[in-house]
Amino acid sequence: MNYLQVLGNNVRSLRIINNLTQEQLADICDLHRTYIGAIERGDRNVSLNNIVKIAETLGVTPAILLTDNEEVSK
């Protein structure tokens, strides 16, 4: 399983549920908008500290961000 993609899909879904743009999420996490975009595409090997920051902003645990919720994810 591609966990970078699992993370990316979950970040995108939860960001939209939270009614945040990539830029807003990035600002709250003190990260760059293009970095959030790359995470959502599964293109970045994110560090645990950044996973924790994003999870806290989205109101979930880091474990939730790494859980594959949908077999058909695209």
Added chain:
Amino acid sequence: MNYLQVLGNNVRSLRIINNLTQEQLADICDLHRTYIGAIERGDRNVSLNNIVKIAETLGVTPAILLTDNEEVSK
């Protein structure tokens, strides 16, 4: 919550359950023994790809490695 420490505690517990030394776990994951030691102490900001490698070697999902199982963890 300190998720670097949660990860470290879980890696150490599962490594011992799997009857592996730090060196053996490191070799299987193609990482360095001292890096595994630092992870177990909660001293390293591990990347998701390395979390995945360690999880697969220990027979669990990355989400399990990031789940706090014990309130009293030390």
